[in-house]
Amino acid sequence: MSIIKRRERHLSERLSVSSTYPKEQTVVGIIGEPVLLPCGHSKLSTGNYPTKTRIYWQDLTPKVLHVFKDGNEEYDYQDPFYTNRTTINRDQLASGNLSLLLNPVNVPDNRLTCCVILIINGVKSEVCRITVNAAARYQKPNLTVNSTDMTLVCTTYGGFPEAQMTWRTHNRTLDPQEAVTKTTQDPGTRTYNISSRVNGTEGQNMTCSVHNPTLNEIQSTSIVIHLNFRKPRRKMIHCCPQSDPEHPPQEPEIEELNPQQ
Secondary structure: OOHHHHHHHHHHHHOOOOOOOOOEEEEEEEEEOOEEEEEEEOOOOOOOOOOEEEEEEOOOOEEEEEEEEEEEOOEEEEHHHHHHHHHHHHHHHOOEEEOEEEEEEEHHHOOOEEEEEEOOOOOOEEEEEEEEEEEOOOOOOOOEEEOOOOOEEEEEEEEEOOEEEEEEEEEEEEHHHHHHHEEEOOOOOOOOEEEEEEEEEOOOOEEEEEEOOOEEEEEEEEEEOOOOOOOOOOOOOOOOOOEEEOOOOOOOOOOOOOOOO
């Protein structure tokens, strides 16, 4: 077993807290942006602070996010998944501000639960537990009409978590069975793309919407179906042959009658 693995197991055993968990806090983190994991506690100022004071931020796996030990930040125990993504305000630790900044939020951070473990003079306690719900906003849906087969297609992309797309016409919400909807996850960003198709009729007012459950945010686009038919051109039918300017029609010759005949 490697030295790092032995350290992680040793640290995990030391941080196993068998006490009543404090009230859990939940924060929403926008993917690609920083999020603060708030944690407040009573003042840490003691006769020995900052010596004999240790603070650990860890998830439930348990992977270590950050460590403050005897006045210094230590990174030997930090899991590589959190490297260069965590920050604390050392100047405010003594006043009880144990908040941790996670920057940036990634899709795998969704449902992350961070526990803050405080050890002072050998006395260990869990002082905070914060859950992160990661989210990304869906783009405003793009709604198009195919006048050939009278279908409407609504698309949106770049959202997280997976969401539902709904259709509404006049005062009625369409049943899911009335739409053909496909949801895919981008292998790179791991965000979701949605495409949905329904049938429509001329004059119908249609609205497609996507609801992000984490942000409680709805993006909608509406359209009224108007078909533009081209009127057939009238074909001119000439009743008589058209004259040729270069060859004007000749007057018919009239043979004079000989009265003696």
